[in-house]
Amino acid sequence: MSAYILPAFIALNFLIAAIRRVPVFDAFIEGAKGAVRLAAEIFPYLAAVLIAVSLFKQSGLSLLLAKAAAPIFRFFGIPPELTELIVVRPMSGSGSIGLLSEVYRTYGADSYAARAASVIVGSSETVFYVAALYGGGRVKRYKGALLISLIATFAGTVISCLLCRLM
Amino acid sequence: MYIQGTAVIQCFMNLLFFLLFFASVVWMLFTDPAGAVSAALAGAENAVTVSVKMLAVYALWLGILGVMRKNGVAEFLSRLFHPLTKRLFKGERAETHSLISQNLAANFLGIGSAATPLGIDAVRLMQGEQTDATDNTVLFIVINACGVQLLPATVIALRAQAGSAAPADVLTPTVISTLVTAAIGVTLCFLKRSARGKGQGK
Numbered sequence: 001m002s003a004y005i006l007p008a009f010i011a012l013n014f015l016i017a018a019i020r021r022v023p024v025f026d027a028f029i030e031g032a033k034g035a036v037r038l039a040a041e042i043f044p045y046l047a048a049v050l051i052a053v054s055l056f057k058q059s060g061l062s063l064l065l066a067k068a069a070a071p072i073f074r075f076f077g078i079p080p081e082l083t084e085l086i087v088v089r090p091m092s093g094s095g096s097i098g099l100l101s102e103v104y105r106t107y108g109a110d111s112y113a114a115r116a117a118s119v120i121v122g123s124s125e126t127v128f129y130v131a132a133l134y135g136g137g138r139v140k141r142y143k144g145a146l147l148i149s150l151i152a153t154f155a156g157t158v159i160s161c162l163l164c165r166l167m
Numbered sequence: 168m169y170i171q172g173t174a175v176i177q178c179f180m181n182l183l184f185f186l187l188f189f190a191s192v193v194w195m196l197f198t199d200p201a202g203a204v205s206a207a208l209a210g211a212e213n214a215v216t217v218s219v220k221m222l223a224v225y226a227l228w229l230g231i232l233g234v235m236r237k238n239g240v241a242e243f244l245s246r247l248f249h250p251l252t253k254r255l256f257k258g259e260r261a262e263t264h265s266l267i268s269q270n271l272a273a274n275f276l277g278i279g280s281a282a283t284p285l286g287i288d289a290v291r292l293m294q295g296e297q298t299d300a301t302d303n304t305v306l307f308i309v310i311n312a313c314g315v316q317l318l319p320a321t322v323i324a325l326r327a328q329a330g331s332a333a334p335a336d337v338l339t340p341t342v343i344s345t346l347v348t349a350a351i352g353v354t355l356c357f358l359k360r361s362a363r364g365k366g367q368g369k
Binding site (some may be wrong): 005006009010012013014016017020022023024027028029030031032033034035036038039041042044045046047048050051053054055057058059060061068072094097100101105109110114115118119120121122123124125128131132133134135138139140141142143144145146148149150151152155156158163164167 | 183184187188191192194195199202203207209210211213214215217218219221222226227229230231232233234235236237238239240242244247267275281283284286290291294298299300302303304305306307308309311312313314316318319321322323325326329330331332333334336337339340341342343344345347348349351352356359
């Protein structure tokens with residue numbers, strides 16, 4: 001189903017453009033002109049975040065933090081086998097997808113841990129990445145945006161685990 | 168007390184970056200000194216890879232968005248979401264509302280890659296020359312960082328590959344969870360605004 005959404009969306013756009021006699025090539029070029037500038041502006045922010053995350057994971061500190069946080073997570077009803085995933089989730093998209101596959105492999109794709117992990121990953125975003133990207137260049141002080149996002153994400157994690165137990 | 172609290176929050180990105188970077192490097196100084204620089208470089212290389220991928224994605228989606236701007240679809244989407252954005256993002260220009268609406272629409276459809284350039288432009292307009300995030304920017308970043316995605320396509324595909332009997336049975340809890348998360352984020356933004364309003368009144 002989801003495979004159809006994007007191509008259908010693009011085709012529909014071109015169809016409407018043709019009906020309305022829009023010069024599509026010119027319109028496309030005008031939009032795409034912004035791509036290089038955008039990628040260049042975002043790069044330093046992306047590099048800073050990804051370097052810090054890479055160090056954090058390679059040093060083993062992310063695993064240590066996950067172990068230390070496990071009792072707190074258990075208190076909130078989050079399965080302890082998911083702690084590293086939850087620590088990594090707001091920092092790295094590819095990292096959390098990797099850990100998600102590991103949960104599938106270790107506990108089975110239909111286990112409670114796997115279902116909870118799926119809902120957690122599916123219902124959240126890479127908070128730091130989004131903030132660095134969207135604020136890129138313009139925002140120096142986030143004025144609470146990061147903290148609020150992290151609190152909401154954690155609340156969402158607790159709710160995800162609860163929902164998986166009920167549904 | 169309150170001023171100290173906000174000072175820490177304002178510096179959150181700086182503080183977090185410092186902690187992650189410094190603690191990791193110091194830790195590796197004792198455990199794996201040879202690996203520290205290569206780990207940092209691996210992160211930077213990842214940033215290059217991601218940026219090049221993003222450049223490709225931007226070229227495609229900004230191009231499509233250019234077409235959408237000319238054929239009236241952008242206008243249609245912004246009218247669709249206008250009642251919502253008008254209430255959430257007060258005092259912004261029509262152009263900003265249009266970008267925010269398109270960003271939300273792209274998020275809902277699960278085209279995160281198309282949502283990003285729109286979101287960056289929206290933040291640019293909301294910020295103007297200011298470097299401190301405005302109330303509307305905070306709200307906008309929170310909504311995007313809470314991931315209002317309604318179709319977790321990647322997760323379902325991964326789960327199917329891993330041999331799940333019913334890979335899509337996580338869909339309902341995911342949608343509920345993502346909406347509740349966004350609602351909590353939005354509520355916290357407005358709570359923070361009203362708390363600050365009272366603080367200034369005193």
